[in-house]
Amino acid sequence: MRNLVLLLGDQLDADGAALGGFDPGRDRVLMIESRAEATHVWSHKARIVLFLSAMRHFAEMLRSRGWPVSYLATDDPAPAASLADGLITAIREHRPERVVACEPGELRVRKLLEQACRSLDVRLELRPDAHFLCSGTEFADWAGKRKTLRMEFFYREMRRRHGILLEDGAPAGGRWNFDAANRSAFPKDGPPELPQPPRFVPDRMTRDVIAMVGKRYAEHPGTLDGFHWPVTRGDAQAALADFIEHRLPGFGSYQDAMWTDMPFGWHSLLSAALNLKLLNPREVIAAAVEAWQRGRAPLPAVEGFVRQVLGWREFIRGVYWLDMPRLLEANHFGHDRPLPDWYWSGETQMNCLRQAIGQTLRHGYAHHIQRLMVTGNFALLAGLQPRAVHEWYLAVYVDAVEWAELPNTAGMALYANGGRFTSKPYISSGAYIGRMSNYCRGCRYDPKLRSGPRACPFTVLYWNFLDRNEAEFAGNPRTVLMARNIARFDAAERRAIRQSADRILATIPQL
Ligand SMILES: Cc1cc2nc3c(=O)[nH]c(=O)nc-3n(C[C@H](O)[C@H](O)[C@H](O)COP(=O)(O)OP(=O)(O)OC[C@H]3O[C@@H](n4cnc5c(N)ncnc54)[C@H](O)[C@@H]3O)c2cc1C
Numbered sequence: 001m002r003n004l005v006l007l008l009g010d011q012l013d014a015d016g017a018a019l020g021g022f023d024p025g026r027d028r029v030l031m032i033e034s035r036a037e038a039t040h041v042w043s044h045k046a047r048i049v050l051f052l053s054a055m056r057h058f059a060e061m062l063r064s065r066g067w068p069v070s071y072l073a074t075d076d077p078a079p080a081a082s083l084a085d086g087l088i089t090a091i092r093e094h095r096p097e098r099v100v101a102c103e104p105g106e107l108r109v110r111k112l113l114e115q116a117c118r119s120l121d122v123r124l125e126l127r128p129d130a131h132f133l134c135s136g137t138e139f140a141d142w143a144g145k146r147k148t149l150r151m152e153f154f155y156r157e158m159r160r161r162h163g164i165l166l167e168d169g170a171p172a173g174g175r176w177n178f179d180a181a182n183r184s185a186f187p188k189d190g191p192p193e194l195p196q197p198p199r200f201v202p203d204r205m206t207r208d209v210i211a212m213v214g215k216r217y218a219e220h221p222g223t224l225d226g227f228h229w230p231v232t233r234g235d236a237q238a239a240l241a242d243f244i245e246h247r248l249p250g251f252g253s254y255q256d257a258m259w260t261d262m263p264f265g266w267h268s269l270l271s272a273a274l275n276l277k278l279l280n281p282r283e284v285i286a287a288a289v290e291a292w293q294r295g296r297a298p299l300p301a302v303e304g305f306v307r308q309v310l311g312w313r314e315f316i317r318g319v320y321w322l323d324m325p326r327l328l329e330a331n332h333f334g335h336d337r338p339l340p341d342w343y344w345s346g347e348t349q350m351n352c353l354r355q356a357i358g359q360t361l362r363h364g365y366a367h368h369i370q371r372l373m374v375t376g377n378f379a380l381l382a383g384l385q386p387r388a389v390h391e392w393y394l395a396v397y398v399d400a401v402e403w404a405e406l407p408n409t410a411g412m413a414l415y416a417n418g419g420r421f422t423s424k425p426y427i428s429s430g431a432y433i434g435r436m437s438n439y440c441r442g443c444r445y446d447p448k449l450r451s452g453p454r455a456c457p458f459t460v461l462y463w464n465f466l467d468r469n470e471a472e473f474a475g476n477p478r479t480v481l482m483a484r485n486i487a488r489f490d491a492a493e494r495r496a497i498r499q500s501a502d503r504i505l506a507t508i509p510q511l
């Protein structure tokens, strides 16, 4: 055999680099379901089902082309204990001239493949991942020239380089950034009528995987009732078309808004399909831009969406490869509190967290502001250990892959890398959550109170965080106003905040 082509679970692209030049007469595809990958963090059941079902559908599609595929399934009589194990077994069986793969999205997996091939003295050809619009080298070149990394400047360069939303070389609509027109809260009496996203009813293959995961990973978090994620390219394309037609027009305005029992809002729900490579970011961006050109969606909404896919997604991946492996250990504030159990159950009296975690366990999904300003904000204010918080985010979302999750968690939510690419920590008191949602209305705490038994933990811990880090905040032009706000409190008020905070921090598991 010439090439043993290893396809990982997040590389399900028939036009991807690994399959380039595939010759069914001389090559063979290898796909491995490994228990170690599903248990490396305590994965949500829906995340496991999504990966396994998408892999099985992809293998079936390749076989229907007449391509030889070795598929090592979790429910085989002798399943692979790990990716490395499966790869080593297959190399011994097929004796290929070389193993070919697209470069993995995770450093741990890359090392594991290199080690497995080295141990058998087989050549490993890792091909650059053409899925992304910015390669690792291009990002490193861009970053190398700069003291600080700012997504906004990267994004503008990407818009220019790829000619996206430009008119005569200038940004469409005369501005690069429409944030001011986006990000409204819902009206006080609730969101306007929301177009429901499509639900992809599990076919026979997905139902089998659901049954298998329900049994083998019964103790893992989350539920599989109503699993609805797209697992094939066809379904992912339908999900994209539905978003462009029904929710893109309202995407910008309500990007940051949250509401009780409204898990999806106007969001695209495309991250999992993108991260598994069932969708290509170029087609996603092109579809959004075309909607604007045809007058079907306003420019602020389209720009806001393109910014996420062309800007944030590519930027975050660039940062991952630039800053690994130190990003894994980053802990700027030296935080070491354990993650409370209610992060895994949603059983907390704080309604915002109950809502955000509850929908996470139900769907494997929460939108960006719920991740950043609810679960992430609490983790930072309460001083939870970054590594434990990272493992939680990597476990509970269907779109979770380390290159996307870790920079968002360590860099954006926890400021654990000391502001490498954010100008300030993303922290807020309960007032922000009260403004952007109706969560506080159904809560036993009051976002306005800084002390007493009904004081909102976010509010108390926010002021306590400023109190503890006043000098650092005073030295940063982006946070100097926050430092001035805490400086206005007299000694008695600051003492009361510290006492309330100590009480809250001592009882986190019961909050
Ligand atoms: C702590 C934390 C952890 C996160 N973990 C992940 C993760 O594991 N995987 C993941 O794909 N995203 C992650 N994100 C980013 C973002 O929250 C999700 O991409 C988004 O919520 C997915 O929902 P959506 O598809 O409806 O996104 P939309 O709001 O519709 O946005 C469109 C697309 O833009 C991309 N995107 C938007 N923001 C980001 C971002 N900050 N980083 C990378 N891509 C972005 C996604 O591909 C997304 O599908 C995380 C954010 C935070 C704060």
Ligand code: SF4
Binding pocket: 350, 351, 352, 353, 429, 430, 431, 433, 434, 439, 440, 441, 443, 444, 445, 446, 447, 456, 457, 458, 459
């Ligand atoms: S009062 Fe505080 S804890 Fe309760 S929902 Fe509002 S922000 Fe969350």
